[in-house]
Amino acid sequence: MPASYVTEQELRDNLGIQDLYPDSVVEECCQTAKDLQNQFLWFDSAPVVGTTLQNNIATVMVANPFIFTTGQSITLSGCGSTFNGTYTITGTIPFSAGSASIIPFINFNTFTATYPAGFSFVQYARTAANENFRRVLPYGQAIGPDTKTTAYASTPAVRQAAMILAVDIWQARQVSQTGGVSIDGFSPSPYRMGNSMIGKIRGLLAGYQNPLSMIG
Numbered sequence: 001m002p003a004s005y006v007t008e009q010e011l012r013d014n015l016g017i018q019d020l021y022p023d024s025v026v027e028e029c030c031q032t033a034k035d036l037q038n039q040f041l042w043f044d045s046a047p048v049v050g051t052t053l054q055n056n057i058a059t060v061m062v063a064n065p066f067i068f069t070t071g072q073s074i075t076l077s078g079c080g081s082t083f084n085g086t087y088t089i090t091g092t093i094p095f096s097a098g099s100a101s102i103i104p105f106i107n108f109n110t111f112t113a114t115y116p117a118g119f120s121f122v123q124y125a126r127t128a129a130n131e132n133f134r135r136v137l138p139y140g141q142a143i144g145p146d147t148k149t150t151a152y153a154s155t156p157a158v159r160q161a162a163m164i165l166a167v168d169i170w171q172a173r174q175v176s177q178t179g180g181v182s183i184d185g186f187s188p189s190p191y192r193m194g195n196s197m198i199g200k201i202r203g204l205l206a207g208y209q210n211p212l213s214m215i216g
Contacts, residue, residue: 003030004153005037005162014163015170029173033165040198041152042210048076048140049119051083052133057090058083058126061133062142065120068092072144074122079140082128091123158208161201168192168200 002008008027012018017026046068050061060076060083068074068089075086122142152158172192202209 002027003034003162005034005159006030006166010163011166011170014167026170029166029169030162032169033162036165036198037152037158037162037201037205040205040209040213041158042208044144044147046142048079048083048136048142050133050135051079051131051140053082053126053128053131055130056125056127057123058087058128059121059123060142062120062122063118063139065118066094067120068122068142068144074124075143077141077143078138079136082126082131083140087124087126089122089124093121152208155208157204161204164201164204165197168197
């Protein structure tokens with residue numbers, strides 16, 4: 001799916017490169033900018049830490065208690081081809097109204113010790129071969145419906161931040177020692193892809209930032 005925070009054509013126009021570079025190269029910079037921002041933006045999401053599939057019912061272990069409910073649409077990514085996609089939740093543990101099934105006890109301990117640790121489970125219909133419970137590393141992601149007034153792809157501050165990132169990424173890959181080359185040669189200055197890269201756009205993202213991304 002093409003990047004939506006800053007588009008390929010928008011980046012071409014800003015850089016003034018017209019058709020000098022392949023679409024895939026320019027699009028990659030746009031997508032990288034979006035992926036980086038998504039690590040800091042606030043979504044109705046939680047990490048997926050484990051999965052199993054038994055008798056055409058997929059069970060996903062989520063590192064957040066009580067975040068999703070039955071009947072809700074959920075989009076999974078980074079969980080393996082069997083589990084990735086958008087599905088309708090048919091059951092949850094702890095139970096929510098309309099829960100239709102339970103997780104097999106042999107796959108994970110669902111008793112008291114589990115919930116204080118911050119875990120819960122969601123289930124949905126998935127026709128595929130059985131898979132035993134396994135950990136998902138690095139963690140996958142479960143995202144609920146987008147209920148924001150304005151989607152991030154239409155939010156000016158997010159779009160401006162994406163353009164700034166995309167331009168920096170493009171320039172860093174095109175010029176050796178980016179940020180440190182002048183007409184007279186080398187002049188010391190911060191590397192564009194260093195620790196300050198996200199810091200430069202935090203002011204733009206401040207009103208949309210996930211509180212968890214502010215820790216540390």
